Amino acid sequence: MHDPQAALGTAEDILRRAGAVPQLTSIPTVDELNAGLERLRSEHPDLISSERIGTSRLGEPIWLHHVGTGRRSALIVGGVHPNEPIGSLTILHLVEQLASDEAFRAGCDTAWHIVPCADPDGMRLNEGWFADPSDRSLYTREFFRPAPDEQVEWTFPFAYKDAYFDAMMPETVALARAIDLTAPDLYVPLHNSEGGGAYFYLSHAVPALYPLLHEITTSCGVPLHTGEAEGAHFTVLADAIYEMSTLQDAYDWSEEAGLDPYPPGSAGDASTSYTRRYGTLSLIAELPQFGDPAADDASLTETVHRDALRRCGERLVETGRILTELIAAVDPHVRMDTPLLRAARVFSPMATGAGKADLLRAEKEDGRLATVAELSSLDGVVNLHRLRWGGMLRRALTAEVAAGVAAPEVRRAAAEIQTIFDGWLAEARAGGDTPPLPLAQVVGVQYGAILAAHAQLERP
Template sequence: MYEPASAAETPGTAEDILRRAGSVPAHTSFPTVDELGSAMERLRAQRPDLITVERVGTSRLGEPIPLYHVGSGARSALVVGGVHPNEPIGSLTALHLVEQLITDDALRAGLDTTWHIIPCADPDGMRLNEAWFADPSDRETYAREFFRPAPAEQVEWTFPFSYKSAYFDAMMPETQALARAIDLAAPDLYVPLHNSEGGGAYFYLSGPAPELYDLLHALPASLGIPLHAGEPEGAHFTVLAPAIYEMGTLQDVYDWSESLGLDPYPPGSSGDASTSYARKHGTLSLIAELPQFSDPAAGDTSTSDRDYATELRRNGELLVQSGQRLVALIARTEPHLRLDTPLLRAARVFAPLAVSAGEANIARAAAPASVRPATVAEVSALDDLVHLHRLRWGGMLARALSAEVAAGTAAPEVRRAAATAQELFDGWLQEALAAQSTEPLPLSAVVGAQYGSILAAHAHVARERSCASS
């Protein structure tokens, strides 16, 4: 663990950033949407001279979406929480950032930046996750109460997109609010706050920044968080350094899928990312994916006794099989469903996408480059991917069908399907709990690493802008 350095360190140096990252207080829970809003308002009441707020939009269910402005400096940074409502580490990170900015005059002056912060970009979606916020270390409750919107309902992925046969322009009100915030801030640095579920830490950058890599690696290491050394989230990502990837574009994803003979824009596909929208401002975007649960195999690059192509094929077949079971269950109940819920809409889209993900891995297994020994981290990441798809989409379908039963609107076919979905999910959950050796990470550590990464990216931007102007 990194030892705190002296208070005399210069703000923005690696030593200072590591010290600040290691000084986040302990937390045992995530704030609900209401608690997050109240906490931000308490901070604003403490320093009304430093914090102002304006409303930039309204959620689909009528929730105001505020944009807070902190300080007044030469540069601009935009930090946004809740872009994926199942990723609440950013709620604590945003609160900690604001608290530090208004209580540490030396930090605020040294950063010389106007900070723009949206605490939660998707309050409606986040409320559907709140049942596990009180004890995020409880994996079973997390799995049973998990919600992630369908791709076309994700704030992060519903910006306009047009490429070849793909076209998307269905911007949600929340997406319009985020676009408005990006244009108001015209940020030098943009950080949408994400987190992963398990494994190790990894990062995305909108472009190469070699001077930043060592510090991004040092931040999780100093806090006892392994780096992710397994499969990236998508095989199309460019690896800039271990556990650091270039975001690329949705066009890259389209072309990569097309090259494998897959449908590059299947039904239910979404739009472009907020980071792509921010490019027009010359923005450096950073995503710091911090895991809630640590996997000791996540950073193990030693060779396993498994063949990579075989593991890809096995993983793909399990994903296809699991997705097809959910697709069939939805098809059986579709004529009898009466409630149009976010959970049901998400399950409808994600179940076939699990099949697509499996087919992609089967296609990759046929490539000559895949015939090699797999690392321990790669095997672990592929296994975790199966559990993730099963529990997320199976759990949301079980919740959606149970809602019909609880509402008293369920036909006999729906009641039977609800029981089947619950039984299927329960079996997958027990299998995952028995197979996974993960441990919950201290929230102070993951928040500290995410907060530190913001400071690290800011310091890089400040140096780049200073060099460009000199």
Template sequence: MHDSAAAPTAGTVEDILRRAGAAPSHTSFPTVDALNEQMEALRAQHPDLIRSERIGTSRLGEPITLYSIGEGTRSALVVGGVHPNEPIGSLTILHLTEQLASDAAFREELDTTWHIVPCADPDGMRLNEGWFADPSDRERYAREFYRPAPDEQVEWTFPFSYKKAYFDAMMPETQALARAIDTARPDLYVPLHNSEGGGAYFYLSRPVPELYPILHALPAALGVPLHTGEAEGAHFTVLASAIYEMGTLQDAYDWTEAYGLDPYPPGSAGDASTSYAQKYGTLSLIAELPQFSDPFADDTTISETRYRDALRESGEKLVDAGTRLTALLTRVEPHLRLDTPLLRAARVFAPAATGAGEESLARAAQESDRLATVSEVETLSGLVRLHRLRWGGMLVRALRAEVDAGTAAPELRRVAVEAQTLFDGWLHEALQRGESTPLPLSAVVGVQYGAILAAHAQLEGTRAWDSH
């Protein structure tokens, strides 16, 4: 039991920063099996406090479990593994569960029933486990990376119908997540995400101005830079530096359509889990924490590059990458024998890189002459590296699976070598920069954990923050 007698009151800025700074050290991410074992060990230690129920089954037969801790007047739902290449949340969930279970005073002050899904996509997360033992190894991360095709992502496969877009192919994992949301009816919902590099940034389902200072203070206190470049999508409303309003998929559709681009290309997904939770009046928070820091992530110095030129250069490189990957896929399509998640993802993301480039080029044509900040230039440069390495690496893995299985025709073998050479060149170029460094996992977990507590402190009926 933690001694909380002399600790600051739960929910105050002082207490949140203290707790965030006390996250344990880690050098690896748990595998799906290890995560499940640790959650079950915590439940065995606190059988009268931690409850569990099976809420679904993955496509490959993996049970998906919802844990509940405590009884309170409010409800919070925290979900890990909604994107299986983002495992910081696994450590955050283990720490949150341990803290809630072992500190009765803390738990009682929060006055909340906590619902936790450790991993919403266990099948997908297993395809990333090749780099979990040493997430500081950037090369291994790139070579063993997996992200599902958009229409196979648990986070973004909720029903959606708008203009020419229609989606209703909810996977079993998505149905399980919907069941968790409907069971919890959460006042606070936090699907746990992390980015790859750069700085920390946050999304909120609605403006909460009182929350912005602590969301800025948490990264600063733990040595994590803020992301001050452009948001992941230019259509997001900026609430404060590195804090954005989630908006809607309808907004994204209209914004893309306005640039004359296809707002719903083949392979597009559905709505987000946070949109599904809105029917309960839920405050949703996404805390995106980077695995790798970049010295330019929070550099707002004005560069010598015009923003439109940076957009154009990024767009041209993305179109080139997407065109090359798509051409390789076109050559091997008649020879493919294995239907794998990696191949399905590569088929969608290769042309998606081209689409992202066309979007940047369209924006460049309408951009003013203003000079870009250093962080804006770096964000666009990082976007090129991300598309090249993620989608190129997954194509390499998909083709290697055919070769290793002994099903590869001569043309497929040739393309596998060409794809490997292309990817190796991109990876070498990215590694040569040598500027990004792995962030301590205790720091990024601490920020994510602190953000959960900070958002919770803003729920209606929760004790208001003191003046700290």
């Protein structure tokens, strides 16, 4: 039991707060998120203020809320990837706690700045699964993730070797404005993963933080991700904790591996790179929406790791081939230029690229055995590429059919991708149960991680 009277900002206090998130059953829509924050602002007008910092491409206002005052500045941003909305719940809980708990607010000695949703247009394309985020089939059918050059998080200016990007979207300009206005000591863009376990990124090594991040995750009943990292070039700081890689690092790693370091569809730098000019501590807490009992199982299997990598690579290459060939066949006949189709065009060949990277890694591996977590995460990567990109292509072509403007070639392709997608979904479900994690638990970890990182601002 943790002492409810523990001093503010101590490990005991942070663990208690992380474990006290109330039960949650749904994710707020953009309108519900804005309404919730407006309600809190109207109830606490002397504490919470708001300003408009930008406008989305479809004309949606982008807001920056300010909560309290203090010596330090913290910027929390939701919706940087609109398919990752757990942060909406984290934001509502954080602002409610700051508004209702004067001792907590004063103890933080911080001006908190909140961008509730950096990409409202993209988030609205995911709202079809928000009312029941526990339904994974519904999630895959209503999923949307923008093409890289349409993602707020990855469209900051970048110039390195043969790579160059300066096509900042209005939403990206708004986020840059929020960073410049607040000059944050702590910056947390709110992300979440799809399945597996929790993992974290830090802008730089903070050894004192690692045990607390692990303890928060365990105390909230969320497994740690101990399988494959998202990229082979990431520096491991501790179990499930990585140092944020720069885009230059990723470029160099790909170049040295013989891969195209900046393939078609690549975009710009990340918001966390932009904050480096302020000496900011940046944290990303990736929380899984769906659980994986094997996420933290380090026991050895009888499968050689390089064989598992090779198998994963082959399946990804085949996935990319199927999708890219289907898109190439239908592209001359489509009439509707939608975000879903643009994303499917870019991400489908990325499945091939990811597969080739795994095949290259397999060639350099020794004969060690894979862990249960590694095998599970490799299967998860294949399912992710199949169901995300195949699902978005299915939505794009089905929308054209439903609008009554589909050419015969588009109708045939829509039926074909529906059959392929249904088969991939059935295969993924046959691979094992992936139960949804209670929202209160994953929000608790994300909220607790913010408080834990904030507590490190006091230390040199």
